[in-house]
Amino acid sequence: MRNKKNFLLLIALAILSFCVAAPVKFSVELPAFEKISLTDLPSCQVIRIINGNTIVVDMNNQDIKVRLTGVKPAEKYRAELALFVKNLLKGEDVYIVNDADQNEPNKYDYYVYRVPDGLFVNAEIIRQGYGLADTTTPFKYMAEFKQLEEFAKERSKGLWDVSRLESISQPAPIILPKTSTQAGDVIVYVTKTGKKYHRAGCSYLSKSAVPMKLSDAQARGYSPCTKCNPPQ
Numbered sequence: 384m385r386n387k388k389n390f391l392l393l394i395a396l397a398i399l400s401f402c403v404a405a406p407v408k409f410s411v412e413l414p415a416f417e418k419i420s421l422t423d424l425p426s427c428q429v430i431r432i433i434n435g436n437t438i439v440v441d442m443n444n445q446d447i448k449v450r451l452t453g454v455k456p457a458e459k460y461r462a463e464l465a466l467f468v469k470n471l472l473k474g475e476d477v478y479i480v481n482d483a484d485q486n487e488p489n490k491y492d493y494y495v496y497r498v499p500d501g502l503f504v505n506a507e508i509i510r511q512g513y514g515l516a517d518t519t520t521p522f523k524y525m526a527e528f529k530q531l532e533e534f535a536k537e538r539s540k541g542l543w544d545v546s547r548l549e550s551i552s553q554p555a556p557i558i559l560p561k562t563s564t565q566a567g568d569v570i571v572y573v574t575k576t577g578k579k580y581h582r583a584g585c586s587y588l589s590k591s592a593v594p595m596k597l598s599d600a601q602a603r604g605y606s607p608c609t610k611c612n613p614p615q
């Protein structure tokens with residue numbers, strides 16, 4: 384009887400360990416893009432990154448504003464997207480291709496390919512989870528871009544990473560100021576959006592706490608918090 388119990392327990396443990404160790408199966412695969420010949424196109428240099436889906440390139444000494452077709456930023460992931468695009472394209476040469484199906488006059492929508500490796504930048508942004516497929520107007524690769532979005536979502540990449548949201552919702556660490564006898568070196572804290580400065584530990588600092596010299600805080604027009612009554 385006791386042996387049988389142990390045996391069942393062993394089976395249960397074996398099943399459990401199998402479940403834990405089994406690799407996660409993904410169902411979404413990467414879409415296949417048609418091969419296009421890029422080398423016949425004139426390349427142009429990226430001269431500015433305006434935001435996550437808009438850049439400026441130099442084409443024959445003319446500045447051309449380029450909006451990345453089919454890509455839209457996620458509301459709370461704009462800064463990350465802009466940084467990602469900056470890292471991908473700053474100082475690089477690119478090929479830009481109109482979407483014949485989609486382009487209308489006064490639009491600046493292009494597919495952007497990085498010259499050295501032919502990286503399809505629009506697709507890469509969505510594949511890595513830095514941006515979303517913009518489905519407001521139809522474009523040639525809409526189905527593929529939606530699939531890339533599902534791919535990133537299933538693998539919790541970039542903006543789809545839930546642990547990222549948890550880390551954001553935690554309050555910023557409060558750094559205790561070093562004690563100083565010089566009034567100018569007293570450290571106070573401001574928030575990203577507020578107009579007051581605070582002592583360390585003030586409850587108004589739960590969202591953000593940016594350390595700053597008292598003199599700097601005063602010079603920048605912050606006024607003392609009435610709750611924690613910081614030095615003035």
Ligand SMILES: [Zn+2]
Binds near residue numbers: 580587612
């Ligand atoms: Zn305060």
